[in-house]
Amino acid sequence: MKPLSGLPDHVVAMKTSGRISGSELDIATDRIDAALRHHDRISLYFEIDSLEVTPKALLKDLRYGLKQLTQLDRFYRAVIVTDQSWVHTAAEWEDRLLPSITVRAFPENEKEEAREWVAKAPPEPRPKGLEEIPTSTSHVVAFRLKGTITGADIDVVADRLETAYQAHDHVNLLLRVESAYQFQFDVLREALFDLKAEAVRHLERYAVVGGPKWLAGLVEAVNPLFRLEISHFHPEEEQKAWAWIGAQSKEGSEPSRVSPEPSE
Structure with a gap:
């Protein structure tokens, strides 16, 4: 072959x-x-x-x-x-x-x-599933998940975190799960375990807001495996999540899309 x-x-x-x-x-x-x-x-x-x-x-x-x-x-x-x-x-x-x-x-x-x-190009790609949420402080990075998340999305999140590490020794991360979505198994493993070893060393707190019930259980299960703190919050507890990571959402401005544009 x-x-x-x-x-x-x-x-x-x-x-x-x-x-x-x-x-x-x-x-x-x-x-x-x-x-x-x-x-x-x-x-x-x-x-x-x-x-x-x-x-x-x-x-x-x-x-x-x-x-x-x-x-x-x-x-x-x-x-x-x-x-x-x-x-x-x-x-x-x-x-x-x-x-x-x-x-x-x-x-x-x-x-x-x-x-x-x-060779015909597929129809227009689905709406991007991952967007950055502006925050009140540069040591906190946040994203909203609105659709399918891919390996390329994980790479972009890691790159965004690495940029934040250039200015701060420790960075906090928030992921808001807003709607029905799909996780490829390998991508889920990446999101929780392989978010670049260098990134994990710098992350201090990782808040996950919303998502299906099993996601809360999964976050609880993997939390002891890391030195950083990972915590799940229900949607109605979002303000508590922001307080926990030490920032506020600044969503009055247009959020920047972090998923890479198709290369085709």
């Missing part, structure tokens, strides 16, 4: 022939994960000369597919270019079973049409 070039950045393009090993499948899944970090929605393009899947690769493929079920809406189009008839049949079934992604198979002699079709 090898990467293919000549398609837009939001398209993960690969070519394979013969048996797919577990290590080759890792190449594909790593590229998909990388694309999902930089694009709101991505498409997939695969050229297949012949296909034989090892049991190990099949199990890995199944595990990865299950992992992606929580974010299927981030896949726009999938194309398979092959002359193997059974793959065309499988693609038709996949297209019916996965309503959020359009799956098509093209024969080898229609490769250019396939590339043109998969």
Whole structure:
């Protein structure tokens, strides 16, 4: 399995022939994960000369597919270019079973049409899920969560915190969860455990306001794992949360969006 070039950045393009090993499948899944970090929605393009899947690769493929079920809406189009008839049949079934992604198979002699079709840019991205909340003091950084949070959002939060560390030895953070949202599992782990080791060393207090009931339990469970203090507040306790981190919201001004613009 090898990467293919000549398609837009939001398209993960690969070519394979013969048996797919577990290590080759890792190449594909790593590229998909990388694309999902930089694009709101991505498409997939695969050229297949012949296909034989090892049991190990099949199990890995199944595990990865299950992992992606929580974010299927981030896949726009999938194309398979092959002359193997059974793959065309499988693609038709996949297209019916996965309503959020359009799956098509093209024969080898229609490769250019396939590339043109998969290269189409996805519709306008969903509204950005993360925005910065202006605060009354520079040692307190705050954000509102209004939608899906991605790995790229976590990176931007960490970068914003690092900027604050240049002026202060310790910084406090507030996250307000305003509406229904989704957390990719890996992103949730990042948000709680991997928010850059340097950032965690400087954070003193981390307040989480709102969100589903299980979020309060999760915050309570992970709190002993860190030197910083993490506390959950119900929405009606927001003023208490601001007092706890030592600042006030200055939302009279337009909040700045911190999610990076799509690179496509």
